[in-house]
Each structure stands twice: as structure tokens, then as C-alpha cells.
Amino acid sequence: DAKTTQPPSMDCAEGRAANLPCNHSTISGNEYVYWYRQIHSQGPQYIIHGLKNNETNEMASLIITEDRKSSTLILPHATLRDTAVYYCIVRVGGNNRLAFGKGNQVVVIP
């Protein structure tokens, strides 16, 4: 699997959009970009995933650059409950299991 690079931590303001960056410059053509988050002491929670196109669901939007070397997770209106560690993971299927890095500790500030 390609590796990802995320900032170790960031703050964002409650009610504003939170833009979480991720670099995956060595991603290959068949690798998906996944985002998970882990709220303190809980199991990781799936947020969104994509291959090439931008994706949106009820939780977030995923913007993938045209060259697929980076992506941004957007939480449209951050709330205090969005404080969590966010993991950006790239994954190809088959024998490659979901591998978690250190993630980005996001703190939403009132």
C-alpha cells in the first residue's frame, strides 16, 4: 500500500468548515483513498472513500486532486463532536489489509 502523510494535529473552529489534508504521492491507479475517524476510546468509524472522483455523503466531502497525489476531507460545519483522530488510508484490495498510520488529531474549538 502507498503511504500517506497527514499533519499530526490541527484545530478548527466550531461551525466552520474543516479541511483535512492528506498526501499520497505514491498512490497507484487501483488504490482507493479511505477516511476513518476515531473518537476517544471508541472504534474507528468509516467516513468516506473514493478512487478518482470527488465524493460526498452525509458526513463529509472528499476532494481528490486530478493527479490523485493528495486529497482533502471536508467536514462542512464542524461541531465539538467532530473532535477525533482522523486517518487517511490508501488501499488496494486482495491481500492488502486496512493499515492505520498515526492520523491527524483534530480539535474543534468553540
Place this chain on the structure above:
Amino acid sequence: DAGITQSPRHKVTETGTPVTLRCHQTENHRYMYWYRQDPGHGLRLIHYSYGVKDTDKGEVSDGYSVSRSKTEDFLLTLESATSSQTSVYFCAISEGDRANYGYTFGSGTRLTVV
């Protein structure tokens, strides 16, 4: 998470005793996984299963064994618990191993070996 439960939620055990953690799913998913999470290491895969009686090792499998006799249950056993196995254990399930299948995680089991 709905559809996946782990038991027990908390356990304290003594060094050298056997311990079994259970993961139960109601989603009929083929794949099941056991991870452990420790400060400074993130989540690491212990073992996984791709069907009844079909299991394989992950990156940190030493000291652990697993069994899957039914689709819905995946058991993780520490044959002789050690203090280094004090951790939070998470189970996950997935419909398949294609790249567009995500994982759903349980709420975790906090194991303390004293």
C-alpha cells in the same frame, strides 16, 4: 456499532492465564479482523479471517490464536497472557476484500494483564 459486538468490554487478568475475546456479527460478512491499539503504535492487525475455518496472520500475531467456527463469531485467544498484551482490542468486519469494501469496527475490549 450496530451489527458487531465485542465481549467482554473490559477484562483484567493475571499473567500466564488464558484469555478469549469474542467478536460477534449479525451482518453475515465474510471477513473479520482483530486489531490491537497501543499508544505510539496506532492500530495493528493481529489476525483476520476470510471465511469459516479460514484465517491468516497479521503483523503482530505472535502470542495470539484465532478461531472461526461460525460466520458470525471470531474468537481471539491469548494462550498465556503477558503484560505486553495489555491493550485495547478492536474487531472489524468487511463484506469482502475488494478495495471498495470498507471496514466496520466494534467498540473495543480493554484488556489489562497484571
